Amino acid sequence: MTIAILSRGPSLYSTQSLVRAVREAGNQVKVIDHMGCDLSITQNKPMVYYYGRDCKDFDAVIPRIGASVTTHGAAVIRHFELMGCFSTLTSAALLRTRNKLSALQILACHGIDIPRxxxxxxxxxxxxxxxxxxxxxxxxxxxxxxxxxxxxxxxxxxxxxxxxxxxxxxxxxxxxxxxVAESAGRDIRIIVVGDKVVAAMERRSNSNDFRSNLHLGGSSTLVELSEKEREIAIEASRLMGLQVAGVDILRSKRGPLVLEVNASPGLEGIEKTTGIDIAAHIVKLIEAELIEHRKRDYEGD
Structure with a gap:
C-alpha cells in the first residue's frame, strides 16, 4: 500500500508521526506539498501531478490542510477522490468543518448541544x-x-x-x-478515528487567557470521559462526515457543549499527553477501508 500525506510541513510532528506509522505498518509513504500539485481536468481522466510526475499510484491520501489554503487543498483532495483514491478527509467534509457557522448549524439542527x-x-x-x-x-x-x-x-x-x-x-x-464561565480556560479535545474515540485530553490556559489552545501556550492533562461525552464526540464527527476528527467539548452546567470539530487535528499535544499512537490508528483505518473497498470491487465484478 502506498500512501501520500498532503502536508506543507514535512518536518512537523504530526506529519512525521504519520510517516512513521505508515512505515511501521509495512507500507510506502510520500509527503506531498499540496500547494505544488497541478490538476489535469480531462473527460473521464482526472489526474494530479506533483512537480511534473503523476500521482496515479497512491492507494490513499492523508490530508493535513492548513486553514489559509483550504480552497486549494479541497480541490486537490477532490481530484484524488475522482481518481478513485481513498482519503481520510473528503473535500466536502473539509469545506463543511472549516466554516464555524456552517458546522454549528449542522450540529445544532441534529440535536448536538453547543454554546448559544x-x-x-x-x-x-x-x-x-x-x-x-x-x-x-x-x-x-x-x-x-x-x-x-x-x-x-x-x-x-x-x-x-x-x-x-x-x-x-x-x-x-x-x-x-x-x-461558559464554569469552563473558562479549559476544554476537552477528543480524537475520533472512524467511529471510535481513541484519545482525549483536557487543555488548560496557562494565563488569564480564556482560550485553552496548546498553540497559545496552554497545558494538557489526561481526562476521563463520560459515556455521553464519547457519544457526542462520535456523533459530531459523523455529522461532519469525518473519518478523523478532533472534537472540542466544554463541560457546562447544561452538560457537554460541542465547541468545534476539527478536520485536521494536531497530533503532538495529544499523543505526548496520552501516550496513545493516534497515527497508528489512522493507518489501521486506511487499511480496513481499502480492504473493504477491494472486497466491494471484487463482489461487483
Missing part, C-alpha cells in the same frame, strides 16, 4: 440580538479562524458591538457565543 450562538448582520441588529445568548461577557469568533486565532472576549455589550463593527469593516463573517 448568534450571527448579527448589522450593528443595529447586534444591540438587541445579543440578549438572546444572555448577559456578557461574550465570545466573538471569526468564522474561519483556527488555533484560537480570531477569537476575542468582550466584557460588555458595548465592547462586543465595537468589536463587531471592526469585523464588519473588514468584511469578516463573525459569530458571537455565550461565555
Amino acid at each position: 450562538t448568534i450571527m448579527p448582520s448589522t450593528r443595529a441588529m447586534a444591540h438587541g440580538f445579543l440578549d438572546k445568548i444572555g448577559r456578557p461577557p461574550y465570545v466573538i469568533k471569526v468564522a474561519s479562524g483556527t488555533h484560537g486565532a480570531g477569537v476575542l472576549k468582550a466584557e460588555s455589550k458595548q465592547a462586543a458591538i465595537n468589536l463587531l463593527d471592526a469585523f464588519y469593516q473588514l468584511k469578516e463573517m463573525v459569530i458571537v457565543q455565550e461565555f
Whole structure:
C-alpha cells in the first residue's frame, strides 16, 4: 500500500508521526506539498501531478490542510477522490468543518448541544440580538479562524458591538457565543478515528487567557470521559462526515457543549499527553477501508 500525506510541513510532528506509522505498518509513504500539485481536468481522466510526475499510484491520501489554503487543498483532495483514491478527509467534509457557522448549524439542527450562538448582520441588529445568548461577557469568533486565532472576549455589550463593527469593516463573517464561565480556560479535545474515540485530553490556559489552545501556550492533562461525552464526540464527527476528527467539548452546567470539530487535528499535544499512537490508528483505518473497498470491487465484478 502506498500512501501520500498532503502536508506543507514535512518536518512537523504530526506529519512525521504519520510517516512513521505508515512505515511501521509495512507500507510506502510520500509527503506531498499540496500547494505544488497541478490538476489535469480531462473527460473521464482526472489526474494530479506533483512537480511534473503523476500521482496515479497512491492507494490513499492523508490530508493535513492548513486553514489559509483550504480552497486549494479541497480541490486537490477532490481530484484524488475522482481518481478513485481513498482519503481520510473528503473535500466536502473539509469545506463543511472549516466554516464555524456552517458546522454549528449542522450540529445544532441534529440535536448536538453547543454554546448559544448568534450571527448579527448589522450593528443595529447586534444591540438587541445579543440578549438572546444572555448577559456578557461574550465570545466573538471569526468564522474561519483556527488555533484560537480570531477569537476575542468582550466584557460588555458595548465592547462586543465595537468589536463587531471592526469585523464588519473588514468584511469578516463573525459569530458571537455565550461565555461558559464554569469552563473558562479549559476544554476537552477528543480524537475520533472512524467511529471510535481513541484519545482525549483536557487543555488548560496557562494565563488569564480564556482560550485553552496548546498553540497559545496552554497545558494538557489526561481526562476521563463520560459515556455521553464519547457519544457526542462520535456523533459530531459523523455529522461532519469525518473519518478523523478532533472534537472540542466544554463541560457546562447544561452538560457537554460541542465547541468545534476539527478536520485536521494536531497530533503532538495529544499523543505526548496520552501516550496513545493516534497515527497508528489512522493507518489501521486506511487499511480496513481499502480492504473493504477491494472486497466491494471484487463482489461487483
